Amino acid sequence: QVQLQESGPGLVKPSETLSLICTVSGGSISSYSWNWIRQPPGKGLEWIGYIYYSGNTNYNPSLKSRVTMSVDRSKNQFSLNLRSVTAADTAVYYCARGYDSSGFNWFDPWGQGTLVTVSS
């Protein structure tokens, strides 16, 4: 079955760029939407955005000015760049597949998540 795995630095300095990669195994990235979702410690879930395999994107307006997502079909990976980070961006970052059926869509499966701390 499809599995997702996040990777990237666990510590980022304020004002720098947070960069994460999600590697998809057990299936092709050439379908579905591929999402990033984050969860500050002890808090709820916030959807960051998605990218389709075609490269089309949809970002949360609250983060849109700082977010870029890309997809690398040759490596079955997609990535997240979040610029100008502050302590408020400290969170567990999850990647997740957006599954679509008959117009309905949901997140399944999810990666295990990676904690990114913003601190000098």
Added chain:
Amino acid sequence: DIQMSQSPSSLSASVGDRVTITCRASQSIGLYLNWYQQKPGKAPNLLIYAASILQSGVPSRFSGTGSGTDFTLTITSLQPEDFAVYYCQQSHSTLLTFGGGTKVEIK
């Protein structure tokens, strides 16, 4: 933005209890409502999609009902492995949003 609110934010229950969690959308979302379970230190796991369809492999003690703005997740006969945080999520709008979560604790 479509705001999702859940109630209660937390509850205490015993093994074998029937538990009901409510999710309310700030505007009508039809059946575009999903439920997830999250255990400590783990990623959320899909339980129900399209308001009432049980994801494959999820025990039948979980069920979802509702449409429009009001939805419920019911767990009949709560099991020890069900103590977790539950989130609803709407997929009606292009801005996908989650409820704040409901923590189900052991009484």
